[in-house]
Amino acid sequence: MLRLLFQNLEQTLGPALSQVSLFFYYGGLTLLVFVALVPVWRVWIEDVTAGMGIERRWVMTCHNCGKLTIVAGRRCGICEWDLDIPVIVRLWTFFTGRGEGTVTRRLRWWIHLLGGVTFLLLSIWIVTSTEGLTPEGSLHRLFLGFAFVALAMFGWLAGRALRIGQQGVLARVGDAAMALTAIGAMAVALFLTDAVRHTKEVPLARFDTIANAARIGESVLPLPQGEIGFNYLQLDQENLGYHRIIALGFSGSERMPLQRNALKEQIIRHLRKHAAGYTARGLTVRLRTDRLQIVPGQSYEVIEREGQVLLRSVASR
Ligand SMILES: [Zn+2]
Numbered sequence: 001m002l003r004l005l006f007q008n009l010e011q012t013l014g015p016a017l018s019q020v021s022l023f024f025y026y027g028g029l030t031l032l033v034f035v036a037l038v039p040v041w042r043v044w045i046e047d048v049t050a051g052m053g054i055e056r057r058w059v060m061t062c063h064n065c066g067k068l069t070i071v072a073g074r075r076c077g078i079c080e081w082d083l084d085i086p087v088i089v090r091l092w093t094f095f096t097g098r099g100e101g102t103v104t105r106r107l108r109w110w111i112h113l114l115g116g117v118t119f120l121l122l123s124i125w126i127v128t129s130t131e132g133l134t135p136e137g138s139l140h141r142l143f144l145g146f147a148f149v150a151l152a153m154f155g156w157l158a159g160r161a162l163r164i165g166q167q168g169v170l171a172r173v174g175d176a177a178m179a180l181t182a183i184g185a186m187a188v189a190l191f192l193t194d195a196v197r198h199t200k201e202v203p204l205a206r207f208d209t210i211a212n213a214a215r216i217g218e219s220v221l222p223l224p225q226g227e228i229g230f231n232y233l234q235l236d237q238e239n240l241g242y243h244r245i246i247a248l249g250f251s252g253s254e255r256m257p258l259q260r261n262a263l264k265e266q267i268i269r270h271l272r273k274h275a276a277g278y279t280a281r282g283l284t285v286r287l288r289t290d291r292l293q294i295v296p297g298q299s300y301e302v303i304e305r306e307g308q309v310l311l312r313s314v315a316s317r
Contacts (some may be wrong), residue, residue, distance in 0.1 A: 028148025
């Protein structure tokens with residue numbers, strides 16, 4: 001039912017949907033790369049600033065000399081005036097404002113980079129396992145885009161929640177909760193992605209029509225009734241959900257088998273000969289012919305979709 005609704009939506013909205021879907025799809029992919037690269041960027045910036053000797057410190061304006069001084073002790077660094085900072089605040093500035101040692105900084109960098117790589121691998125796995133690089137139709141692409149955006153948001157928020165640094169517990173809990181929401185949104189988007197997926201079509205044969213005849217490859221099949229038949233074997237095993245179509249050939253005023261190798265020929269002959277026996281044991285073997293009234297001067301194709309054979313004009317796709 002969802003599938004039908006989406007098909008209608010896709011047909012009604014058409015080109016507008018296509019543009020929106022492209023925006024979200026490529027936007028989502030770009031965000032994923034960006035989020036994975038954030039740690040690299042941070043480490044690079046920190047490396048440059050640390051190399052130049054830039055440090056993070058608490059500062060205040062001295063009430064005596066009016067200059068900006070680093071809050072390191074109780075006195076102004078310039079005029080030695082007592083800054084009159086309460087003890088508890090001095091303790092706070094001591095623990096939060098001190099510089100970081102080289103070893104701890106390096107360790108922190110490696111952990112951040114490891115986080116970035118982990119997220120990149122997770123993204124690659126999700127994108128490839130959902131076949132996200134080959135969208136089928138604009139609605140499918142749109143939902144894939146939503147999923148990528150949600151995944152990027154998850155990565156960003158999870159990084160904030162887990163990152164090493166001076167950050168309040170409450171802020172981390174908030175980030176973690178939003179990260180969970182993002183991963184939930186991704187799951188919904190992926191579920192919808194599956195529902196809008198176009199069903200797979202397997203091409204079986206194609207032919208062109210001329211007046212009362214069909215050209216199949218190099219040969220011409222006369223069609224005095226203006227009707228072509230496509231012959232095939234249909235195999236069904238209902239319990240296993242096994243459905244298979246084996247194309248045999250075309251028929252008009254005569255039969256024209258499709259080219260096949262000796263092995264396939266053997267299999268087909270065997271299946272036709274023992275069809276009743278197989279059917280009795282649960283594997284239904286049916287020899288079927290689908291007929292289509294043809295219009296001269298057109299191209300047709302025969303495809304298999306969800307275990308069904310479909311003859312259609314290529315132009316009217
Ligand atoms: Zn001063």
